[in-house]
Amino acid sequence: MKLFPLLLLLPVALVHSCPDGCTCLYGENIFCTQRRASSMPRNVPESTQNLYLFQNGITSLRTDDFSTLAGLVLLDLSQNRISELPGQVFEPLASLCNLDLSANQITEISKGTFAGLHMLERLYLHGNRIQNIHTAAFDGLDRLLELKLQENQITVLPALRMPSLLLLDISFNKIPSPRPENLELDNLESLKMSGLGLSYLDENLMKNLGNLHDLDLSKNQLKAVPAALKQCRGLITLNLAGNPQVAQLKKEDFQNLENLQELNLSNLNLQGIPEGLLQLFPRLQTLSVAENPFNCVCPLAWFPLWVRSSQVELARIEETRCHFPPLNAGKVLKRLEHKDFGCPTTTTTTTTTVKTSRPEPPVVTTLPTTTLPTPSPSQSSMDNAGSTPPPDTPELSSKPDPKVRFCPPNICLNGGTCQLDHKGHVECTCPPSTRGTYCESKEDTTLGISTPALTTEPAIRSRKATSTSILVDLHRYIQARPQLRGIRLTYRNLSGPDRRPMQLSVPASYPEYTLRGLRPNCTYHICASPLGEPETEDSFCTEAQTSSQQLHHSPITQSQHGQLTTMVVPLVSVVLVVVVAVAGGIYYVRRKRAKGHPDLGADPCPLELEGVKACLENGTLPQKVPDVSQSPNGLEYEVPLMQGHGPANNNVAALKPSYF
Structure with a gap:
């Protein structure tokens, strides 16, 4: 019972040990958010583990500011007015793991700025005015996991040799295209190089980045898809958005990217997408092609059907619209039908009718009425006026053996499966949400999402x-x-x-x-x-x-x-x-x-x-x-x-x- 009064006085003692203008939580976490001073607070307890000094108006640091804080784990000095970091100023912080110096006015990083920080894992320097970084500024930071340097004025990137680094962000600087020797980062997972004004990438830039999963090259001046991407076999997320000079995509540009799950091709200068390109990415989950001047004519007719039938999520649907021709200008690309693309039609001579339970099936202008294509071009030109033309596809325009019975490609729409019965007649097996001879009619659903599906979705999930x-x-x-x-x-x-x-x-x-x-x-x-x-x-x-x-290196x-x-x-x-x-x-x-x-x-x-x-x-x-x-x-x-x-x-x- 004698301990009871002492325990009640414990919180009072902790409050009295707090620096002026600060709030202490349990003696180890100190928030100095009410003070407005140009220097560090005095009398910070030696037991402090986490010290938050953001938005304090601090303009300078002294070499003895941290001399008694050897146990500090996290230091937040962001959004102050610090313009200079004295050498060895952080050296007493032998246990520091997280250092945030973002949104200050720092102009230079010297050789000894981060000396002694052997336990440092996260270093945030973004949003400063850094122009120069000493070539040995990051030496000794072997445990560093994240380095953020974006939104500075850096013109030369020092050679980075950090065996543990997982994230590097150098976006929105004045750095020219990095060289392979600048990025010797065996275990790097995420590389952000947005807004650097890059017009090209060194073809060997990725040779040392065998563990790279996330690459951001958005808002640059690339003229084509970089050939360096062929070395990124483990890439999962690729962002090429905002490169307005990229006007054409080629299948060979995306070789070896079969692990890709997220692809952003927004705000380029694409008029079309090569058919078969997206089949190179069997694991693709999210695709963005918004803000492109698409030419919605026949070569692009495959895309809306692919979007509706695949499991890939098309991001920014309302911003993915046609630019040409005038008939389709402004229309949402995903909502167009095959007939809207103005594909030229071919005619066929009826040799075998499609098996159906109705004596006279309704005429569908985009569907063929035969199972065999025209044996010769001359016969095609003499077709009866009442026959229904099939879609003009490369497969149907070829000249197959007329004795061979087969399912014409693309005859079954909306994901339907084509098959032949015992007499060689074409039959379409339709998914549950479609109906019709060729699965041409879709049920009235709202974007394929029902209320019960939303209510049963788990509160958290891994994606x-x-x-x-x-x-x-x-x-x-x-x-x-x-x-x-x-x-x-x-x-x-x-x-x-x-x-x-x-x-x-x-x-x-x-x-x-x-x-x-x-x-x-x-x-x-x-x-x-x-x-x-x-x-x-x-x-x-x-x-x-x-x-x-x-991939190549141990994680x-x-x-x-x-x-x-x-x-x-x-x-x-x-x-x-x-x-x-x-x-x-x-x-x-x-x-x-x-x-x-x-x-x-x-x-x-x-x-x-x-x-x-x-x-x-x-x-x-x-x-x-x-x-x-x-x-x-x-x-x-x-x-x-x-x-x-x-x-x-x-x-x-x-x-x-x-x-x-």
């Missing part, structure tokens, strides 16, 4: 998996919870000896999240639950398996980099001894929160992917608002610390999925 990563779709989980502040994402490996759960804190603004650094050919159990609530309440789980494919695994949970900020880290005191504290906090947020539709505070920038009670932590005034391209910076630069597919431009 894409590689040998080292799994993408988790959280759209439905977030949409069903408008008051959600954040998501606790828990995952564990069911296939390995170590099944301990690993946790990450994901902002409610993230509809997608990619778990990286996983083991190949393993099954992972993934659960999502509201941040700050017991994990057993409102929790949804799914299972996903990484692929067994390993980065959890054992190579330690547990990823060392980067996760524990929101509750104090051992509670007295149950009564804890219950009273929780009740008090919830009452205060309810009073501070009466509007159920209030915007949630931003959270960090590693549990950073958690909302303080009563809204004391302001949102980290992006500072667009410093952006040379007028682009929005990442708001939370571990956020991605933007979606590779611009179908949902407002959503910014995470890289890892």
Whole structure:
């Protein structure tokens, strides 16, 4: 009983040890968001693990600012006014894993800027004014997983030799086409080179990137599809959007890309797409060809039927329209029928009639009435006026042996299957949603989606998996919870000896999240639950398996980099001894929160992917608002610390999925 008064005084002692203008959570997480000072706060406790100093107005750092913070794991100095980084300023931070210096005014990175940061895994320098980077600036960062340098003024990219790097973003700089010796990154998974003004790529650029899964070449000046892509055999996502000089696609340009799942060809100068090109990608899931000046004539007549019959999602349907001829100008490409493309027709002499239960089938202007093509061109020109012409296809215009009975290509529409009965008559087996002699009539459905399908769809699901990563779709989980502040994402490996759960804190603004650094050919159990609530309440789980494919190099695994949970900020880290005191504290906090947020539709505070920038009670932590005034391209910076630069597919431009 003598310990009871001391335990009640514990929170008071923690508050008194906080620096002026800061808020401390359990003594290890410090948010300095209310202060406005040009220098670092004084008297930061030595036990601090996560220190958030974004939007403080800091203009300079001193060499002794971090001398007592050897245990610091995460440091957020983003959106300040820092213009210079003294040499060895971060050297005392031997345990630092995450460093965010984005949206400052830094102009140069010297040789000793990051000296001593041997444990660093994420370094964010985007949105500064960096012009020069010393060739040895990143030496010693062997554990680095992510390096973001986008939206700077870099003209020369130093040679990068980082064995563990998974993500590199150099978009929107003044860097010329990188050379192979600049990117000696054996395990790199994601490379972003958007907005560099590239007109070509070195054919050998990808020779050292055997583990590359995600490549963004959007918003450049490429004149053709780069030949370097032929070396990217493991590529899953390819973004070529916004290269207006690319006017033609060739099948040979996309050789060896059979693993491709997402392809963005928007805003090019395409008038058509070669028939058979998309068959090169048997695993394709999402395709975007919006904002192209399509010439909707006969050579493109195959595309709408392919879109409707395949399982591939066509993104930005309303923005995928015809440009020519005037009859089709402005029409949505997917909604056109074969007859709308004005294909020339050929006629046939009736030799065998199609088997049907009706004595006089209705005339369908786009369908043939015979099972055999015209034996010779001369007979075709003398066809009776009452016969119905078939579609003009390369297969039907050829001259086959008239004695051979076969199913004419494309005679069965809407995914129907052609077959011959015992007399050689053509019959079409139609899918459930179609009917008619040639499956020409479709049932009246609304985009093929019914309400029961939406209600039974799982709250979370995995959409894409590689040998080292799994993408988790959280759209439905977030949409069903408008008051959600954040998501606790828990995952564990069911296939390995170590099944301990690993946790990450994901902002409610993230509809997608990619778990990286996983083991190949393993099954992972993934659960999502509201941040700050017991994990057993409102929790949804799914299972996903990484692929067994390993391309040239061993993937980065959890054992190579330690547990990823060392980067996760524990929101509750104090051992509670007295149950009564804890219950009273929780009740008090919830009452205060309810009073501070009466509007159920209030915007949630931003959270960090590693549990950073958690909302303080009563809204004391302001949102980290992006500072667009410093952006040379007028682009929005990442708001939370571990956020991605933007979606590779611009179908949902407002959503910014995470890289890892």
